[in-house]
Amino acid sequence: MFLFANATIYIGLAIAIYSLLIITLGISTKNQKFINSGKGGLIALFVCAALAMLSLFYLLATSQFQYEYVHDYTSSELPIIYKLTALWAGNAGSLLLWTFFLTLYMVMIVFSRKMKGNPMVPYISAILLANAVFFFFILGFVAKPFLLLDTVPIEGKGLNPMLQNPGMIIHPVTLYLGYVGLAIPFAFAMAALILKNVDDFWIKATRRWTIIAWLFLSLGNIFGGQWAYVELGWGGYWAWDPVENASFMPWLTATAFLHSVMIQERKNMLKIWNISLIIVSYALTLFGTFLVRSGVLTSVHAFANSNLGLYFLIFMAVAVILALYVLMSRYNMLKRSAGEFQSFVSKESSFLVNNLLLVGAAFAVFWGTIFPLVSEAVRGTKVTVGLPFFNKVEAPILLSMMFVMAVCPMLAWQRSTVKNLKKNFTIPAILAVLGMILMVKLGIQKAWAVIGYGVIILLLITHYLEFYRGVKARRKMTKETPFVALYRLMIRNRRRYGGYIVHLGIAFITMGIIGSQNYDLETMKTVDLGQSIEIKDYRLNYERLDQKREGINDIVYADITVFKNGKKLGSFQPEKVFYGNWEQPSSEVAIISSLKEDLYIVLSAWEDDGRATFVVKVNPMMNWLWFGSFMIVIGALFAVWNGKYGNVTPRYTGVRREVS
């Protein structure tokens, strides 16, 4: 098994190098046979990565502790699902997963029906293969997943209990799918540039890939936040930790990219900008990995410190320099085809403002993340840049972004006249202002909350009007019933309406964030048995403290009966778990969730006489956050769904070559 497993990695590396060389040779000598050989290599590479994954799954599942990775991240009593998912608990395994996704994507692209006979394929393959060579090299020489220990331990170290949560099963997988996914549009962009194709074929061909990568990146962040909320007993979901920032930055730039490509498709403009955005997004995925694996910044997420980060930094630098070189060498061609704008106030301009704010937000996150390093380098003083900084700096930028999002759907392409601005915005603006006044009257008086909710009201109205007008226009011509008209309108323009659903999802998430950040309540109380804690409308009766044993873990738990306005909601058990094979105990919180708010109960400490200390939080509108996340998934899936309409394979009109 040892030989087989290692063979998959080293043969993989050899095949990746071979395929890269043979495809490059094929391109330069215009020999289709070489290209076909390289394409065959891609399949072999995928098989190697898949077999390596299967081998590690097998070793993990059968608890073969003689392997360092199995010993470090699992133990024999671990449930099988966590034994398997320990594959991405450590450095080597998670990079193997990354490599597997990369080879999977490669095969899907190169052998897709739409790309058959396309002269870009060899170039795309070569660019992705360069990535694959890097990853197989790392697996073969830096972070080896199949290292044997000198002795055979009887038991493994076990998996960090914090990672034993369904959220953690899926969070890394979605995040990696998003990270790797961004390599696809990057490869297409580079291939188009190398071939001197300056049209928007690469954008149209990768549109779905970009949305899918974006969706996975969003999901990765959301699952991470959800995990933090239920598992860490801290009551929050986003801490602006360097690693969270590392995955938020490419999300912001990819979002900007998804919007700005529409200008290129429509107006044949912003070509250089779009390519720059995709280079930056791709580079940021590597930068994120560098941050997580290098230990250069203190982070709760950090993997064991190693020199792995350095390799990523070098790879990122090489990739960015090469990409910029290609971009510069084609600069004149791209510049030549610039178009023009009709007016200052138009949908096009609003997309540019959207890009400005999204990239600005990404820059602010980047700057805050690296500022400790800058400060240390410049004046030798370390500083910490934490949550208060990011909240203060990002809030105005992202709120402005929400405003642009609210206004944009109502602006016309080309030109918006004062007349139609008045017509489109008078009612939504009045309603939004009325809503804000009503909020102040009802006692919501924090400025951020009032402005934020006001903007969201505007957003909801403009989006509603957008659907309403579409349905009205359709019905005028087809005389369909409203629902049929709505359905047909949406499925005939999936990208637009999918996008609007995503906007609504973002609006719900923002409502959740504003509510939970501004109106949370918290208390910490020590109470005797039978006594109660009161917070807001809730009364928590502390009934019992007991201990139980589950497997090798000891669990101390409290029975608490919760009443709201005198009405019983039920009995709940916040727990403290002491692990048999892990130093730190962890809190299993009790969450009583409703549309309005979450009651979040943590058992903090206790004494011999039964007195116990609880931390109790009321987090408003948490469910809105999760609901908004769900809408993002629905919207993104709706946009990429392979429907009957508007599903035209983009026609390749670029440079022809003998090889494809």
Next chain:
Amino acid sequence: MKNKIYIGLLLIAVIFQGSIFQVEARQINYKSAEFKAVASQFACTCGCGQDHYECDPNTCNLTTEFKKDLVEMMNKGWDKDKIRKYYVNIYGEEILTSPEKSGFSLMAWVLPFVVLGAAAAALFFIIRKWVKKKGAEEVVVTEYDNTEEEVEGEILSSMIDEERKKYL
């Protein structure tokens, strides 16, 4: 057996800590807004990545002591700025959860907005250039008076397209 002893020790540690902050908690609730304003300024250096308001005293000895000291100072009548100064003098700026708004650290706060402002100005000039350019050479575009007509136009053209595909 070793595990059991270990769990026992941990339990004792937890209980012991509980009784320590218990005495102080009577005066100032560690989860009160008043305490939050003071404690959330300081980063816990135990590696938890949280501030001293969030950091759990049951898993971190460091924050237990720190919280005690904070409460002592608050009882002495020190306000949050005085406490902040006191700690910055001892540990330097690193102890704060966000950089100071003075000296070099001001850069952290200002630069994002300076860059954003500069980029906005650049964007303004670029759009102006594009709009002007358009004035010189008129391009043929379909003008819509408002979005409603635009939507109708789009729907109509997509329907024509559909029909065309059906019959041609």
